[in-house]
Amino acid sequence: MRPADLAREHGISTQAVRNYERDGFLPPAERTASGYRVYTETHASALRAFLALVTAYGHATAGGIMNAVHDDDLDRALTLVDRGHAQLSRDRETLNTVRTAIGHLTTGPAPERAATDWSIGELAHRLGVTAATVRAWERAGILMPGRDRTTGYRVFRAADVRDAELAHLLRRGGYPLGQIATVVEQVRTAGGTESLVQALETWQRRLTERGLAMLDAAARLGEYVRLRP
Structure with a gap:
């Protein structure tokens, strides 16, 4: 595969793909005799995993997870994943606490x-x-x-x-x-409390979306980890 092939699937630029490789979010690509990058299905899986992680955890954490995987430090990668889930759980608990508080104010x-x-x-x-x-x-x-x-x-x-x-x-x-x-x-x-109720409803939707994004990211990351040598 060429950089353009990976970029096309996600609607991003070929330069973005090269930048992700440079930053260690994708594994290093092989090069042809003329110096062109050659990507494989493993790289495509890495890119899917990284972009799914960005949606779920943000760019910085997603990059940290992929860097850890490529450093063969799976425990560090999973720790970052765990922290994201812990924060989501904390947000849900806070949301429930505030809702309870509304009824007892x-x-x-x-x-x-x-x-x-x-x-x-x-x-x-x-x-x-x-x-x-x-x-x-x-x-x-x-x-x-x-x-x-x-x-x-x-x-x-x-x-x-x-x-x-x-x-x-x-x-x-x-x-x-x-x-x-x-x-x-x-x-x-x-x-x-109308403003508060509206804010909590909006945040509830965002928590649900983030939770679903984490499920998708976990699946993509699992696929990539199993593809790696």
């Missing part, structure tokens, strides 16, 4: 229990973001943590963690901070 303050207090570092670690990101959410009005009377440090309680989980979910869905602040305020006051 009140306009009164959330109960303050010491066992639910989190520091900014602990909350950032829980979400897999930086402390700077949490501070940005606070500046945008998404989070309104209290302060420890002795140290002055931020204290995040149960309601704050819920708001942070919701903010993280919506940010992953591409929503801007201003819109997230409005939605979170609706959650706090229970004063109309």
